[in-house]
Amino acid sequence: MKESVLNLFRKVAFVEGISYLLIFLAGYPGRLLGYPQVMRVIGMGHGILFIAFCVLLALVWKTNNWSFTKVVFAFLLSLVPFGTFYMEHRMRKNTW
Numbered sequence: 001m002k003e004s005v006l007n008l009f010r011k012v013a014f015v016e017g018i019s020y021l022l023i024f025l026a027g028y029p030g031r032l033l034g035y036p037q038v039m040r041v042i043g044m045g046h047g048i049l050f051i052a053f054c055v056l057l058a059l060v061w062k063t064n065n066w067s068f069t070k071v072v073f074a075f076l077l078s079l080v081p082f083g084t085f086y087m088e089h090r091m092r093k094n095t096w
Contacts, residue, residue: 001063002063002064005056005059005060005063005064006060006063006064006091008056009053009056009057009059009060010088010091010092012049012052012053012056013053013078013084013087013088014084014085014088015049016046016049016050016052016053016078016084017082017083017084017085017088019042019045019046019049020046020081020084021081021082022042022046023039023042023043023046024081026038026042027039027042027043050078053078053084054075054078057071057074057075070096074087
């Protein structure tokens, strides 16, 4: 179960990072051009993915015995553009 939760976490982290970038690349320009529904749709998807990321982060913390520092660092990386890509890359190479 440890590895399956970790793999799901990595996948959700990657997709959450893509949705974060979509907010900047499509959501804001769409809103500025008079299409606020674009931001609503992308924002809702991103919000759901961010909640899934946080829940899975808590599960990974418990099942894989991550330190509190590592969990806080992972959470902070989720707030920075490209942060989840960096984290997922390090996890894939087993240097996390």
